[in-house]
Amino acid sequence: MAVVYVLANQKGGVGKTTSTYNLGVALADLGQRVLLVDLDPQGGLTFCAGYDPEDLERTIYHCLLRNVPAREAVLKNNYGVHLLPANIDLSIAEFQLINAPARERRITKIVNEVREEYDFILMDCQPSLGLLTMNALAAADRVIVPVSCEYLSVRGTTALLKLIYKVKGQLNSKLEVAGLLPTMFDSRTRHARQILQTLRDEFPRLHLYPYVVTRSIRFAEAAAERIPVFETKIQVPGALAYRELARDLVRRKEDE
Ligand SMILES: Nc1ncnc2c1ncn2[C@@H]1O[C@H](COP(=O)(O)OP(=O)(O)OP(=O)(O)O)[C@@H](O)[C@H]1O
Numbered sequence: 001m002a003v004v005y006v007l008a009n010q011k012g013g014v015g016k017t018t019s020t021y022n023l024g025v026a027l028a029d030l031g032q033r034v035l036l037v038d039l040d041p042q043g044g045l046t047f048c049a050g051y052d053p054e055d056l057e058r059t060i061y062h063c064l065l066r067n068v069p070a071r072e073a074v075l076k077n078n079y080g081v082h083l084l085p086a087n088i089d090l091s092i093a094e095f096q097l098i099n100a101p102a103r104e105r106r107i108t109k110i111v112n113e114v115r116e117e118y119d120f121i122l123m124d125c126q127p128s129l130g131l132l133t134m135n136a137l138a139a140a141d142r143v144i145v146p147v148s149c150e151y152l153s154v155r156g157t158t159a160l161l162k163l164i165y166k167v168k169g170q171l172n173s174k175l176e177v178a179g180l181l182p183t184m185f186d187s188r189t190r191h192a193r194q195i196l197q198t199l200r201d202e203f204p205r206l207h208l209y210p211y212v213v214t215r216s217i218r219f220a221e222a223a224a225e226r227i228p229v230f231e232t233k234i235q236v237p238g239a240l241a242y243r244e245l246a247r248d249l250v251r252r253k254e255d256e
């Protein structure tokens with residue numbers, strides 16, 4: 001049965017989508033059955049995975065609000081992962097759900113429909129702490145928090161942690177923070193190195209993954225070409241971090 005991870009940070013552009021996709025492909029390369037869930041109406045993950053969000057007839061919106069079974073909206077990607085896609089329709093879901101019964105448990109229901117069929121389910125959140133992110137946290141076993149190596153990103157982490165502890169208290173007692181994942185790390189700057197220390201100092205009880213995703217233009221290039229970063233001609237050191245994180249997640253699952 002799948003372990004469910006959510007990648008969340010309400011700060012925009014910290015590498016949530018990039019991490020979800022490349023981690024997912026790295027897990028699939030290790031022989032794991034992986035479902036990626038796009039919970040961002042911008043459909044960035046859907047795009048990275050090779051689909052045009054606007055061309056899709058069935059998306060997670062239809063599972064959330066039109067009772068379409070999750071299985072019927074799942075797409076298969078060329079690099080071994082399955083995808084529950086999203087597009088702009090999802091932006092109205094947040095409003096439509098406000099008065100719905102069990103409005104925080106809609107994603108949990110969807111995840112439960114397919115959980116037996118996968119080893120890992122990874123959910124990519126939009127940069128906000130709204131109802132969809134809350135739904136994702138309610139459905140997840142663990143949260144990975146991508147944090148870009150700059151000071152503003154560290155500050156935003158505190159607000160996210162508050163929401164996580166609230167969800168844990170009220171909706172999902174098993175929820176755990178798996179770790180903070182440093183992204184966009186530029187080893188040439190002292191600032192970036194200081195940020196790693198700040199993360200250790202400010203969040204002493206949280207696990208800081210030792211796999212640091214270095215900054216590289218290849219990530220943006222790969223996303224534009226809709227290939228995983230492992231497929232770029234010149235190997236990127238940052239890509240290895242996703243391979244190592246994937247091995248870590250598999251080891252942890254096997255140990256349980
Ligand atoms: N390690 C990296 N080095 C350089 N650029 C990166 C790296 N990781 C991601 N990027 C690029 O930075 C931009 C933002 O990344 P991404 O979309 O993954 O962030 P996000 O947190 O999902 O953003 P949003 O909050 O808007 O959903 C993208 O153009 C992406 O290609």
Ligand SMILES: [Mg+2]
Pocket residue numbers: 016017018040044124125126
């Ligand atoms: Mg994103």
